[in-house]
Amino acid sequence: MLDIENLKVEFKSHGRSIAPVDGVSFSVGRDQTVGLLGESGCGKSVTALSVLRLFPMASKARLSGAIRFGGRDLLQSGDDALRGIRGKDIAMIFQEPMTSLNPLHRVGKQLAEMLGIHTDLPRGEIDARVVAMLERVGLARAAQLVNEYPHSLSGGMRQRVMIAMALLCKPQVLICDEPTTALDVTIQAQILDLMRDLKREQQTSILMITHDLGVVAEMCERVVVMYAGQVVEESTVTDLFDRPAHPYTHALMRARPALDSTPGAPLTAIPGSVPPPGQAGPGCRFAARCPRAQDVCRKEMPPLEEIAPGHTARCWYPH
Ligand SMILES: Nc1ncnc2c1ncn2[C@@H]1O[C@H](COP(=O)(O)OP(=O)(O)O)[C@@H](O)[C@H]1O
Ligand SMILES: [Mg+2]
Known part of the structure; x- marks a missing residue:
């Protein structure tokens, strides 16, 4: 459905070029949910923004x-072709709903505009679909809500409005960038349930960007693990949890509280931090933080290799 091949995104920064996304490849199949996992700063959002070329005006991104x-x-x-695809065939949901919602316009008007741009439906039908979609995402009093402004809604309600807006044109692909990170856990669970139901109804393919292994386990069939602008591991969710191969994936697993862990037992934080784009050495970008690193790891970049059917890892010494 969506195939990303050797994607590289370069920005000019202080006269030199940096590449926060550096040769990333993966696919999202029809009706599939793929997780894009990694710590903050790994290049997940830049990858997502590349698909619809939604970079801020000022940033001169060079994509290949x-x-x-x-x-x-x-x-x-x-640009015209992309405008026709944005919101209609491929839609995006962001962590911060106010990046998608216009504070100056009533909720109903903003949703109706989406259908107005991408369909020839008559006004009455558009209004009916807007109210029905707001109800579908679990918003009570939808008929009144269309007349309200985004600021009068709670964070959870705004997130639902944004999901409603994204799903209104029944997109084939939905890209969710940390869609529930800013919400408390109860609302997060409700929103994830909702997305799962909607996916079942509309057969949407989903790219789910998250740093949360819990979200991956609940929502995804496949996972792509990113580190410092590269894919370091890719597999089914089951394989990733049962047989994580890359030491970075291992570290992410250990940094996560388990339900059966001893109360009060410390979590193992990953020491160090993600090297900023352009500052990693010639070898494996995780080498400086890796407990298994050898000389070769610091000198030579490992290739992304299949270590089992459907399971790849970028490591000289995979688990
Ligand atoms: N418009 C931009 N210009 C220059 N650098 C950017 C821009 N957007 C993001 N970056 C850099 O790209 C890297 C990856 O960012 P991002 O994709 O937001 O990470 P993630 O979503 O995984 O947390 C970061 O180092 C960030 O500073
Ligand atoms: Mg991000």
Whole structure:
């Protein structure tokens, strides 16, 4: 459904070029949910923004590789073609709903605009679909809500409005960038349930960006683990949890509280931090933080290799 091939994103920074996404490849199949996992600063959001080219105006991003969708390469598509795809075929949900919602317009108007741009439906039908979708995402009093402004809603309600907006045109692909990170756990669980139900109803393919292994376990079939702008491991969710191969994935697992862990037992934080783009050495980008690192790891970049059917890892000494 969506094939990202050798994607590289470069920004000019202080006269030199940095690449926060550096040769990333993965696919999201039809009706599949793929998790994109990694610590903050690994390049997950930049990868997501590349698909619909949603970078801030000021940032002069240079993209190379290919992003294949529906028989074409989005990187080679013009702005008009992309505008036709955004929101209709591929929709995005962000961590912060106010990046998608306009504070100056009533909720109903913003949703109706989406359908107005992408469909020829008559006004009455559009309004009916907007109210129905708001009800579908669990918002009570939808008929009144359409007349309210985003600021009068709670964070959880805004997130639901944004999901409603994203799903209104029944997109084939939904890209969710940390959609529940800012919400408390109860609301988070409700929103994830909702997304699972909607996916079942609409057969949407989902790219679920998160740093939360719990979200991956609950929502995804496959996982792509990113580190410092590269894919370091990819497998099914079951394989990743049962047989994590890359030491970085191992470390992420140990940094996570388990239900059966002794109360009060310390979590193992990963020492150090993700090297900023352009500052990793020639070898494996995780080498400086890796308990298994040998000389070769610091000198030579390991290739991403298949270590079992459907399971790849970028490591000289995979588990
Ligand atoms: N517009 C931009 N210009 C320059 N650097 C950027 C820009 N956007 C993101 N970056 C850098 O790219 C790296 C990856 O960022 P990001 O994709 O947001 O990480 P993640 O979503 O995994 O937390 C960071 O080091 C960030 O500072
Ligand atoms: Mg991000």
